[in-house]
Amino acid sequence: MSTAEFAPDGDEHEPIVAPPHKVYPKKVLGEFRRIKWGIQLFTLTVYYLLPFVRWDRGPNEPSQAVLLDLQHRRFYFFFIEIWPQEVYYATGLLIIAALTLFLMNAVAGRIWCGYMCPQTVWTDLYIMTERWIEGDARDRIRKDAGPWTAQKIREKLTKHFLWLLIAWWTGGAWVLYFADAPTLVYKLATFAPGCGEAYMWIGIFTFTTYVFAGVMREGLCLHMCPWPRIQASLTDEYALNVTYRYDRGEPRQSVKQAAALRAKGLPAGDCVDCGQCVAVCPTGVDIRKGASLGCIQCGLCIDACDGVMEKVGRPPRLIGYDTEMNVKRRACGQPAIYKPIRARTVLYAALIAGIGGFMIFTLATRANLHLSVLHDRNPLTVKLSDGGVRNAYTIHVANMNPEPRRFVLEVAGAAGAQMEAVGAPRDAEGRIVLDVGADQTREARILLTIHGGPADRKPLPLEFSMREIETGRSVTARDAFLWP
Ligand code: SF4
Ligand code: SF4
Structure with a gap:
């Protein structure tokens, strides 16, 4: 089935990935926004602070909990020490990571993209910074379209300075995973000799973070990342995706018109066509047109629509994590079906448990x-x-x-x-x-x-x-x- 087929008001010639245009996502509050903040805070805290966590391994051993010691060809992860000849553990970890991605996809679509992918996490951080300096979407659109005033120049300079600061800090944190963090920070701060390579990597990461999260943003998800295409070929009809429940939402009309229709006992959709779900979308997708490769499943449109539904006195979750199959079943008066436990999810979970268990066993019993x-x-x-x-x-x-x-x-x-x-x-x-x-x-x-x-x-x-x-x-x- 093509995307256009189940799009309620889609044009079959409409591209499934939105054309490049500047997106000004509007601020939204709600349950999924809070979940995103929580995950963002956790992942960024781990990334920036983990190199400073200490772990006592005895004399003559590095005391950094997570360290990739390229010079001595060792990888330290808390109590685990991986030698070059044990690189198969890294292979095992990569296989587990891939299977976890498949499992997440089988249960709830691209939630990795929407909540945990570094591109999403950093882009979200950059958008928050931008919003803090330049205001919400409406202000930013107005300012971008307006003339270059002193205030606009000042705000743009401040924003890009803060973006570069975040990018620099991101690159700085990266190199700390490859050497004793406190020692390297001191050396970098005092321009000690022998730090040229570290400065080079900080420069590369500063540049890539600034470009990916500040300039390319959703463009990277839409046009460069292969995962949406892979994910689309791995999914099935039971995987939950952010879905516009058009069985409930259509036909769209104003609150007044809907009330009048309902008063006459006629059917009226809940969607008031306010466009808030599109306004908050970080990738500029209109989820009402059906599934889209541009949708990263972040759930922010759910929060936006729930807010609207509350205001117009209608039940929440006109947009929600659901399946296209369920929307069609409800439209025909049939009950929805949810099957998180099915052959593929059990298979992925069993493979993850099996490979993970085998790795733990071999790690615990290895000969040293x-x-x-x-x-x-x-x-x-x-x-x-x-x-x-x-x-x-x-x-x-x-x-x-x-x-x-x-x-x-x-x-x-x-x-x-x-x-x-x-x-x-x-x-x-x-x-x-x-x-x-x-x-x-x-x-x-x-x-x-x-x-x-x-x-x-x-x-x-x-x-x-x-x-x-x-x-x-x-x-x-x-x-x-x-x-x-
Ligand atoms: S359509 Fe909704 S879930 Fe998809 S990216 Fe946009 S806001 Fe996020
Ligand atoms: S936010 Fe809800 S009511 Fe408003 S346009 Fe989107 S789906 Fe319709």
Whole structure:
């Protein structure tokens, strides 16, 4: 079914995304506006202040709760420390994030866009700043159309200065996630040497925040973001969307005309065609024309219309979170159907729980020790003058514990092989011993030599193991011994 088909007064040739025009959203108060403020306050507070939250991990460990330490290739998130070889956790998080987006979409359409997307949150902040300086929509339209007076210039300069300040603070907060925040703030404030890269990123984020939230605003949602198109292909008839209940609203007429019709026992719609739902819309959508890719599901038109309905003495929610199917059912006198629990929502929730549970389990039971082996590529094998064959390997050991550890290196699968580790001593029992510092990695080069060997010269599967002397815990990695 096309958008135009179910649009009550839509033109089938009308574009489903509004053409570019400047939108002056009017201020509105109400339930959904309060929810948006709450989420905005929470997300902005988290974003700006999280780098300053401390978390004690012991001596020689960073004390920042959330830190992306690119220099030492670690990601710290409170009690979790992710090493480069555990990057699959990041993949798992991305999959969970995508599934959560799908679940939100299956339950209530683009609520991510309307309430939580950074573009929406920052644009809302910019519009609030603009409104504070230049007044509400009517004032802004009048001033923009009017001549350049001293007051207009002063207000425009103040607005853009505050926008740049917010943008600069946003970029400043971003870099604090990559270094110890208090130290970096001090360095940046005192122009300490070595901060060039941080200044560059602050500059990039200042520019992008200012352009995206101040200049492009809803244009980015309408013309650049791919999610509305993806979302439209993922949705179904049970997903709640901000919907104009035209079964109740049509035909539109003035309050007086509606009262007269009702007095005669004739049907009259509740919509008084006041245009308030369009006036408050941050993307300039007229939701009465039906579903639109421009609608970010923010619910502000619901607040606007509820206010109008209260004034004209009609029930609220002429616009509400509903489905097109329900509007049609009610128009035919059938009851509405709401199905938040259905196959796709259960599937998404189960996948989120399954992947999340698996990640928590593996995080809780991980060995805090990692071993990887890399066979020399060139040459693969070396034939020695005494007839023996040598293969060389590089091993990487990661000790993820906050204490130093001592390991014994062993190899299984190559009977009679002589093993040497360059730079690693043998202990009194002849074992190759590797000391790895607290929270550090160590690399060692291993030379494995075999005299004789099998006649068929097939590769020998090997298993390298690192066994911790103190606890007996071990970790293994597989490779092979090759013949010339
Ligand atoms: S139509 Fe309503 S819900 Fe959609 S973006 Fe506009 S105000 Fe928000
Ligand atoms: S705010 Fe409500 S009454 Fe006014 S035009 Fe929109 S739908 Fe109609």
